[in-house]
Amino acid sequence: xxxxxxxxxxxxxxxxxxxxxxxxxxxxxxxxxxxxxxxxxxxxxxxxxxxxxxxxxxxxxxxxxxxxxxxxxxxxxxxxxxxxxxxxxxxxxxxxxxxxxxxxxxxxxxxxxxxxxxxxxxxxxxxxxxxxxxxxxxxxxxxxxxxxxxxxxxxxxxxxxxxxxxxxxxxxxxxxxxxxxxxxxxxxxxxxxxxxxxxxxxxxxxxxxxxxxxxxxxxxxxxxxxxxxxxxxxxxxx
Amino acid sequence: xxxxxxxxxxxxxxxxxxxxxxxxxxxxxxxxxxxxxxxxxxxxxxxxxxxxxxxxxxxxxxxxxxxxxxxxxxxxxxxxxxxxxxxxxxxxxxxxxxxxxxxxxxxxxxxxxxxxxxxxxxxxxxxxxxxxxxxxxxxxxxxxxxxxxxxxxxxxxxxxxxxxxxxxxxxxxxxxxxxxxxxxxxxxxxxxxxxxxxxxxxxxxxxxxxxxxxxxxxxxxxxxxxxxxxxxxxxxxxxxxxxxxxxxxxxxxx
Numbered sequence: 001x002x003x004x005x006x007x008x009x010x011x012x013x014x015x016x017x018x019x020x021x022x023x024x025x026x027x028x029x030x031x032x033x034x035x036x037x038x039x040x041x042x043x044x045x046x047x048x049x050x051x052x053x054x055x056x057x058x059x060x061x062x063x064x065x066x067x068x069x070x071x072x073x074x075x076x077x078x079x080x081x082x083x084x085x086x087x088x089x090x091x092x093x094x095x096x097x098x099x100x101x102x103x104x105x106x107x108x109x110x111x112x113x114x115x116x117x118x119x120x121x122x123x124x125x126x127x128x129x130x131x132x133x134x135x136x137x138x139x140x141x142x143x144x145x146x147x148x149x150x151x152x153x154x155x156x157x158x159x160x161x162x163x164x165x166x167x168x169x170x171x172x173x174x175x176x177x178x179x180x181x182x183x184x185x186x187x188x189x190x191x192x193x194x195x196x197x198x199x200x201x202x203x204x205x206x207x208x209x210x211x212x213x214x215x216x217x218x219x220x221x222x223x224x225x226x227x228x229x230x231x232x233x234x235x236x237x238x
Numbered sequence: 239x240x241x242x243x244x245x246x247x248x249x250x251x252x253x254x255x256x257x258x259x260x261x262x263x264x265x266x267x268x269x270x271x272x273x274x275x276x277x278x279x280x281x282x283x284x285x286x287x288x289x290x291x292x293x294x295x296x297x298x299x300x301x302x303x304x305x306x307x308x309x310x311x312x313x314x315x316x317x318x319x320x321x322x323x324x325x326x327x328x329x330x331x332x333x334x335x336x337x338x339x340x341x342x343x344x345x346x347x348x349x350x351x352x353x354x355x356x357x358x359x360x361x362x363x364x365x366x367x368x369x370x371x372x373x374x375x376x377x378x379x380x381x382x383x384x385x386x387x388x389x390x391x392x393x394x395x396x397x398x399x400x401x402x403x404x405x406x407x408x409x410x411x412x413x414x415x416x417x418x419x420x421x422x423x424x425x426x427x428x429x430x431x432x433x434x435x436x437x438x439x440x441x442x443x444x445x446x447x448x449x450x451x452x453x454x455x456x457x458x459x460x461x462x463x464x465x466x467x468x469x470x471x472x473x474x475x476x477x478x479x480x481x482x483x484x485x486x487x488x489x490x491x492x
Contacts, residue, residue: 001484002491082476
């Protein structure tokens with residue numbers, strides 16, 4: 001695609017793209033740090049997560065304001081309109097993921113986790129899955145790759161299964177030994193936050209499908225999404 | 239196009255100014271009682287194409303046209319077509335308002351008088367109805383005998399629309415009808431276009447793409463004499479099929 005005749009408009013859109021990538025990178029970094037603090041029970045790393053939250057909030061406001069400014073001053077259409085609309089939404093979802101990551105970190109700071117407990121759950125697998133999803137989304141946006149967004153959608157179901165598995169493990173542990181009640185409550189909260197982050201990544205993937213392909217796939221099952229376009233069938237599920 | 243009747247249909251229409259070809263093989267169906275906008279850069283042929291729809295180009299020396307333009311299944315370029323009768327069915331509004339140096343009443347009554355209506359009460363009925371339909375009645379009802387030239391630019395343009403409606407056309411062609419008007423007058427014209435489409439087929443040429451997006455149901459994009467893309471306006475402005483269209487509407491031309 002050529003540059004705009006109006007260079008100022010081009011600069012605004014480039015800046016928006018840059019800021020969205022930066023926002024995604026910050027959130028990705030925040031999640032990785034939060035997971036590291038969780039798995040290693042490291043409060044220093046947890047503090048880094050809380051520090052990142054401030055930067056994410058600042059960037060959230062900048063992106064939000066910039067989208068409004070572009071719409072008001074340049075009345076974008078077609079692919080430009082889709083970038084601004086989806087950028088506005090993706091920014092909201094990323095900021096919410098940031099908040100949830102902060103919640104996880106606050107739990108880490110509060111709880112005392114018996115050394116064996118984390119090994120008994122699937123929290124680590126779930127955390128790794130979330131990192132994969134966020135990474136795929138960022139790559140999808142940067143490389144304009146529809147299939148990576150669709151890959152993410154397919155992983156949401158796996159995270160849901162892990163959530164239920166973790167929930168059952170935690171309740172069993174609490175029933176067996178009262179010493180697990182306190183840490184398991186915190187871990188269940190973390191489990192819930194990871195599940196919610198997965199739902200936000202689903203929303204981001206849906207926005208990316210609209211950005212690249214102009215298709216609104218909200219509230220559709222993944223099987224139905226694949227039926228819309230034969231090109232979408234070949235998805236790397238690994 | 240589903241669920242819409244076709245009012246105007248052009249088939250393989252070519253137009254030449256002398257040796258220069260200005261329209262190339264235009265095939266297009268314009269739906270009835272909808273607003274269709276023509277957009278494209280200067281010199282793309284959109285106004286020329288508009289003027290083929292009421293044979294206005296016949297008035298220009300050296301113009302040659304081949305192909306066909308059907309209105310209600312009648313080819314308006316057939317030899318036995320009465321062009322004067324044809325133009326009675328097709329009103330036209332131009333970029334610059336062109337009221338006659340007469341009273342407001344006489345401007346609107348002009349067409350019906352030419353058509354042979356002389357009864358005062360009938361003329362009054364037509365004038366009042368036309369001015370109301372053109373959304374200017376409340377502003378001029380107390381000064382119908384005043385000169386039309388005393389009206390503001392926006393009012394003059396709506397008066398011209400009223401004059402056009404007075405002969406009861408099926409189709410209204412508009413060639414940049416609001417390009418010389420301020421934003422409020424432009425809004426009034428756009429609102430009027432939306433109201434008129436219930437009864438008329440409207441084709442509008444505009445350089446203002448936001449205006450095309452606001453007022454039209456369908457949009458045709460022209461480039462260097464060719465019709466590049468025609469689709470529902472919401473599709474053209476959110477997800478055009480053609481790369482050229484996308485580059486033009488997003489301002490990436492040049």
